[in-house]
Amino acid sequence: MKNSNKLGINTTCVHTGEVKDEQFKGAVSPIYMSTSYAFDGVDVKRYPRYLNTPNQEMLCKKIAALEHTEDGLIFSSGMAAISAAMLAFLKTGDHVIIQQVIYGGTYNFIVKEFDKYGIEYSFTESDQTEDFIPLIKQNTKIIYIETPSNPLLGITNLETIATLAKQHDLLTMIDNTFASPINQNPADFGIDIILHSATKYMGGHSDISAGAIAGSKEHISQIWETAINFGGNLSDQTVWLLERSLKTLNLRVKEQTKNAMEMANYLENNPKIDAVYYPGLESHPQHVLAKKQMKGFGAMLSFELKKGIDAMEFQNNLQLIKPSMSLAGLESTTVSPAQTTHALLSEEERLERGIKEGLIRFSVGIEEPKDLIADIEQAIKKSLK
Ligand SMILES: *Cc1c(COP(=O)(O)O)cnc(C)c1O
Numbered sequence: 001m002k003n004s005n006k007l008g009i010n011t012t013c014v015h016t017g018e019v020k021d022e023q024f025k026g027a028v029s030p031i032y033m034s035t036s037y038a039f040d041g042v043d044v045k046r047y048p049r050y051l052n053t054p055n056q057e058m059l060c061k062k063i064a065a066l067e068h069t070e071d072g073l074i075f076s077s078g079m080a081a082i083s084a085a086m087l088a089f090l091k092t093g094d095h096v097i098i099q100q101v102i103y104g105g106t107y108n109f110i111v112k113e114f115d116k117y118g119i120e121y122s123f124t125e126s127d128q129t130e131d132f133i134p135l136i137k138q139n140t141k142i143i144y145i146e147t148p149s150n151p152l153l154g155i156t157n158l159e160t161i162a163t164l165a166k167q168h169d170l171l172t173m174i175d176n177t178f179a180s181p182i183n184q185n186p187a188d189f190g191i192d193i194i195l196h197s198a199t200k201y202m203g204g205h206s207d208i209s210a211g212a213i214a215g216s217k218e219h220i221s222q223i224w225e226t227a228i229n230f231g232g233n234l235s236d237q238t239v240w241l242l243e244r245s246l247k248t249l250n251l252r253v254k255e256q257t258k259n260a261m262e263m264a265n266y267l268e269n270n271p272k273i274d275a276v277y278y279p280g281l282e283s284h285p286q287h288v289l290a291k292k293q294m295k296g297f298g299a300m301l302s303f304e305l306k307k308g309i310d311a312m313e314f315q316n317n318l319q320l321i322k323p324s325m326s327l328a329g330l331e332s333t334t335v336s337p338a339q340t341t342h343a344l345l346s347e348e349e350r351l352e353r354g355i356k357e358g359l360i361r362f363s364v365g366i367e368e369p370k371d372l373i374a375d376i377e378q379a380i381k382k383s384l385k
Pocket of ligand 1: 177
């Protein structure tokens with residue numbers, strides 16, 4: 001399934017899937033805004049909702065090359081990609097195994113929509129492979145995972161999950177948003193379908209909403225059959241912006257990953273911080289596994305403020321780092337899960353998931369770590385008095 005593309009990562013980011021400007025020889029891909037294409041003597045019926053306009057078709061090649069797969073698809077949001085991927089392979093009476101800690105939107109999609117279709121689902125107790133085994137049933141079709149997971153950066157073993165799924169003839173899907181293709185290529189470990197919210201690292205500038213799927217030609221073609229009926233295509237103008245963003249994907253994510261390691265080390269040695277969750281730290285319980293399956297440890301981390309420092313006050317006192325619901329932009333952002341993403345759970349339910357009041361999820365940007373450290377220092381000082 002590996003792509004034969006032997007280009008370096010930055011070359012792939014810049015050049016793979018360019019739309020050649022044959023007419024004027026411009027340096028960048030021209031945008032084909034047309035929603036109507038000739039059918040006369042043309043075998044491919046191009047149409048935006050068929051996900052095959054020139055810009056869409058070519059960008060899918062970049063997505064596939066980045067994820068080491070044969071093919072790819074792009075969508076108007078991460079959820080459009082995730083929902084199309086799942087519903088392409090599921091029908092009434094089927095069963096799915098879902099890792100317990102997954103993105104909130106995906107969780108809502110499953111618990112709010114699957115019952116209507118008569119699709120069964122089970123959530124695992126943890127991200128350990130052993131916890132997936134007892135949930136496998138006669139009608140199980142898919143194992144769905146997310147690693148590193150949100151917000152505590154748990155790591156799921158890609159290789160053992162892929163092996164388990166193959167033994168039982170199940171399809172594997174992963175949400176690879178947090179790692180991005182720069183830090184993790186699940187296809188190399190045998191995972192079948194790779195999903196992304198391209199709103200995050202792929203877009204990278206907190207200004208476009210998009211989704212992506214990578215997989216084998218066969219799987220992508222099956223997802224396509226369903227996706228054209230749901231109509232979650234990305235506009236060609238945004239496809240072009242996503243192509244532009246992907247040219248710097250490696251430069252951005254490498255820098256953000258390097259900064260995250262520095263910030264994790266700083267936070268771990270800060271007496272006002274109780275705990276730091278980052279797969280790059282030796283103190284992370286799955287550090288060895290992360291090292292084995294990730295090319296870099298990513299730019300997302302979480303930390304717990306010491307009792308007595310209020311999470312909301314701390315974030316309001318930050319001057320450079322922005323409190324923000326989303327993540328993965330060039331700018332550093334924080335969110336406090338107990339007050340936002342997990343606010344609807346009871347305190348007991350939150351604690352069961354390891355989410356304390358003072359937990360801060362930190363999406364590290366490209367700013368110099370010394371400036372980020374100075375910002376955190378002053379915000380802690382202000383929040384203490
Ligand atoms: C944001 C996000 C999604 C959903 O993506 P949208 O583009 O908002 O639809 C899915 N998974 C993860 C891990 C995310 O962070």
